[in-house]
Amino acid sequence: MKISDLLRLSTDNLRRRKGRTALTVIGVVVGTFSIIVMISLGIASNAQNEAMLQSWGDLTQITINNYQWGAASSEVPVLDDKMLEQLRGYEHVVAVTPMYQDNNLNAQIYAGKNDRYEAYAWNMYGVDMDALQAMDYQLISGSFVSSDTNLGKKKIPVLIGEHFAYEFQDTRKSPNSGKRQRYWGETDSLGNPVEPFFDIQKEKLTLRLTAYDNNGNEKTEDYQLVVMGVFQQDDAKQYFTNSGIAMRVTDMQMLSKAYQKLSGNKQSSGGSYMITSNGQQLKQQDNGYENVYVKVDDVDNVSDVEQKIKDLGYETYSMTQIREEMQASVAKSQMILGGTAAVALLVAALNIANTMMMSIYERTKEIGVMKVLGCEVRKIRNMFLVEAGAIGLLGGVIGVILSYIASAILNNLTMIAALFGGTVDLSGLMSSFGGGYYYGMDGGSAAISMIPPWLVLLGLGFSTLVGVLSGLWPAIRATKISALEAIRHE
Structure with missing residues (x-):
């Protein structure tokens, strides 16, 4: 049959x-x-x-929160550049970058004739630019900053958030004036979007560090910020893509040291500090970077990489547990x-x-x-x-x-x-x-x-x-x- x-x-x-x-x-x-x-x-x-x-947020990203206090946690290794290299060598790790911010840095950014426009440099981070590309940060214009870029003395290449231009205020207007600052999303009487005061990619930007000595005398030091590119806004990744500034971590560290020298306070750099019971002053920076982001190649590998990092003694956060x-x-x-x-x-x-x-x-x-x-x-x-x-x-x-x-x-x-x-x-x-x-x-x-x-x-x-x-x-x-x-x- x-x-x-x-x-x-x-x-x-x-x-x-x-x-x-x-x-x-x-x-x-x-x-x-x-x-x-x-x-x-x-x-x-x-x-x-x-x-x-x-x-x-990114499902393949792990955040290391290094909130230990120097000698108080000797069992936890220092989260410094050497440790970052070790993390980059882990299997399935695509990129690693610190999010370095100096909260004690007193800095303003000026633009326009006679420094007419002013913005506070409150959302400024030092990062690994190569890692940002691997982490799928997008630019709407310009290009990422390479590690060997050299624009000259006191010139810092930066990437800015898509709406960073709206951070500036017109210092010629009264603090109570509605025209002192323009806001993203604001429209005029005809319904047209209100543009920033100036084209931020064409205007010269001056970053000014300001400190005061023991006699109350003001001391300043200026740097030029050169805009190399503009982020596409993605708040799920980092808020500086909206209205902040990103620069190479080496440039951010340089500014921290310059401000430390300018202020004459050796404890003024690299975040907060505390006084122990015996009077010892411990800086949070003594244990390395406070925040580090680790990019993994696939969401299914996040748990394994995260566990390796936890085994080192660090606190981590990712979307894996919720997922x-x-x-x-x-x-x-x-x-x-x-x-x-x-x-x-x-x-x-x-x-x-x-x-x-x-x-x-x-x-x-x-x-x-x-x-x-x-x-x-x-x-x-x-x-x-x-x-x-x-x-x-x-x-x-x-x-x-x-x-x-x-x-x-x-x-x-x-x-x-x-x-x-x-x-x-x-x-x-x-x-x-x-x-x-x-x-x-x-x-x-x-x-x-x-x-x-x-x-x-x-x-x-x-x-x-x-x-x-x-x-x-x-x-x-x-x-x-x-x-x-x-x-x-x-």
Whole structure:
């Protein structure tokens, strides 16, 4: 018996019993449909959670918070440049950068004729420019600063936030005047955006360090800031992409030392300090950089890299823990609802087995004739297995089609309800799957059901497998029927 003959016989047998076959197929349809829809809701919930976490920050980034106090934590290694090189050597680490900021630095930035425009340099960081590129920071103009860039004495190449120009105030205007400062997003009477006072990429910027000696005399030192590029705003990465300044960490350290020298206070550089009970003065900088960002190549490798850093004694933060908790919540909901759907598929499997057993009893004489004519036992067994598998596959195909229809309805349910003048709130459905994020990042509703191709193949394969396994015992039963008894069977 050829394969084509086997398929034809199986198809004819199923076609002769249309009613019974249809009822059996319906059971498989319900089971397949339920499982695919439940899994699709979980996939969509995970995707929405990932989008929400991405809006909060980079999922592949680890933040090291080095808030130890010098000698008070001798067991924790110094988070200095040497340690950063060690971190860069870890497997799966793409880039490492400190976020160096001197909170004690008294500095202002001036522009315009006679320093007309003034801004406070409160959001100024020293970073590794090469790391910023690897961490996917984007520029809307210009280019990143290379480590060997040399513009001359007291000239510092910098990158500025997209809206940094709005930080400047017009010192010729009264402090109470509404025209003293312009704000990003502000519009004039005609609705046109209000531009900054000047083009910050063309204007000369002067960074002025200001300190006072013991007699109260003012001492200043000026540096020129040369704008090399402008960040595309991305507050999820760092706020300086909005209205701050980034420069090479060596340049920032140079400014800290210059201010320390200018003020005559050796403790004025590199962050805060405290006085111990014995009068010892400890600087936070004594234990290295306060904040360091580590970029990992893939979100699945973040946990391993983070654990290595924790083993060194540092405190870390990443989105991994939140992400894992969300995924666990979604998986738990999927298991509960998927288990309920699996019950429907189990009932379908029993129906298939019952259908095939009934078919054997009705075709006992046919089986006997096939044996007498010399048909191989395995061919008879395969015929029933093909029939059972065909029932599972047909039910799977219909279940997949209905799943796509249901998915489309769910994803457009708010619009469908609006057409009939009603409203519908699906946030409760999504929260039951552990997804508290229903609205898309653009303000529109996000998909609540997603059926990827692998889920379709899984549904078809599973339904077919259920059909074959359900028909296995009836098929074996058919092969054990005696040929003589089968021929005499009425």
